[in-house]
Amino acid sequence: MDVEFAGRSVAIVGAGIMGAGIAQAAAMSGHRVAVCDQSSEQLEKAAQEIDRSLGILVCKGRIDEPTAAAARNALRFCDSVEEAAAGVDLVIEAVVENLEVKQRVLGAAAVVASPHAVLATNTSQLSISSIASGLGQDADRVIGLHFFNPVVLMRLIEIVRGLMTNDATVEAAQAFAVSLGKETVLCLKDSPGFLTSRISAIVRLECLRMLEEGVGTAEDIDRALRLGLNFPIGPLELGDRNGLDTYLLVLESLSQSLGERFRPTVGLRNLVAAGRLGRKTGAGIYDYAADGSIRDADSHG
Numbered sequence: 556m557d558v559e560f561a562g563r564s565v566a567i568v569g570a571g572i573m574g575a576g577i578a579q580a581a582a583m584s585g586h587r588v589a590v591c592d593q594s595s596e597q598l599e600k601a602a603q604e605i606d607r608s609l610g611i612l613v614c615k616g617r618i619d620e621p622t623a624a625a626a627r628n629a630l631r632f633c634d635s636v637e638e639a640a641a642g643v644d645l646v647i648e649a650v651v652e653n654l655e656v657k658q659r660v661l662g663a664a665a666v667v668a669s670p671h672a673v674l675a676t677n678t679s680q681l682s683i684s685s686i687a688s689g690l691g692q693d694a695d696r697v698i699g700l701h702f703f704n705p706v707v708l709m710r711l712i713e714i715v716r717g718l719m720t721n722d723a724t725v726e727a728a729q730a731f732a733v734s735l736g737k738e739t740v741l742c743l744k745d746s747p748g749f750l751t752s753r754i755s756a757i758v759r760l761e762c763l764r765m766l767e768e769g770v771g772t773a774e775d776i777d778r779a780l781r782l783g784l785n786f787p788i789g790p791l792e793l794g795d796r797n798g799l800d801t802y803l804l805v806l807e808s809l810s811q812s813l814g815e816r817f818r819p820t821v822g823l824r825n826l827v828a829a830g831r832l833g834r835k836t837g838a839g840i841y842d843y844a845a846d847g848s849i850r851d852a853d854s855h856g
């Protein structure tokens with residue numbers, strides 16, 4: 556693959572919060588994008604969400620109508636990994652944060668994608684080398700492309716090199732990030748949580764601990780970090796946006812690799828057990844009204 560990465564074919568596996576955002580960003584940047592998910596309901600939801608988001612960007616004057624129309628035309632929603640990844644230059648998996656599932660979907664994609672395709676994972680913290688170890692001779696084309704939520708607005712992509720990742724794959728991943736108009740940082744060591752996730756995980760965890768200890772309300776903890784420490788958004792509110800189920804999986808994995816300081820709280824486990832996963836289920840640490848506004852700033856930690 557040459558180092559320029561424009562107008563390519565990209566497959567996104569997993570059409571949840573991140574997959575939908577990555578698909579939209581890639582389609583808005585002139586790539587042909589095929590998206591799949593194991594859930595047809597989720598795929599439909601992603602299509603609606605992308606459509607809605609493109610409409611908002613047009614209304615706000617951030618893109619023009621022809622760009623939005625071109626992005627819609629560039630998107631294809633598929634029934635299987637095999638259909639989405641056939642012949643593509645780049646696969647990005649954004650499925651559940653689970654090593655075996657990620658190995659399985661990237662392995663299935665590698666069989667049908669172009670023989671030179673980059674095989675990227677959007678994992679928040681799993682070892683790229685471990686994911687790659689399930690890919691046999693394709694392991695040198697596996698790389699971490701860690702996006703941030705909301706993908707279309709966030710400027711950074713964290714690129715994570717695994718032990719087996721070859722130089723061409725790093726260069727292609729960087730070129731893809733540039734084609735999306737993003738900035739990159741390169742995580743040189745395949746270390747759990749990379750440069751970003753271990754920080755965001757620990758900050759949010761400390762906020763949850765304060766909430767559960769009754770030190771302050773969720774609203775005041777978030778307000779304190781926004782107004783006093785200059786966080787653009789409160790860590791608890793961001794947790795609801797990112798999905799508390801994903802956050803719990805991240806903490807369980809980080810606590811195994813980096814130790815006790817990442818152990819999830821009882822309150823977080825209870826929220827997830829109760830199906831309060833954040834905005835995607837209408838309730839998490841906060842309760843949300845139908846229009847998405849916070850309805851009830853209460854201590855559900």
Ligand SMILES: NC(=O)c1ccc[n+]([C@@H]2O[C@H](COP(=O)([O-])OP(=O)(O)OC[C@H]3O[C@@H](n4cnc5c(N)ncnc54)[C@H](O)[C@@H]3O)[C@@H](O)[C@H]2O)c1
Nearest residue numbers: 569570571572573592593597649650651652678679704797
């Ligand atoms: N949420 C965030 O803010 C965030 C940020 C950066 C990275 N990540 C990472 O991105 C990945 C996805 O997170 P998310 O928040 O989008 O999760 P999500 O739960 O919103 O979406 C995951 C999607 O993957 C689908 N899926 C699961 N197994 C599948 C399979 N075998 N084949 C096809 N589809 C499958 C699910 O149906 C679901 O729609 C995770 O690895 C997560 O750690 C998340």
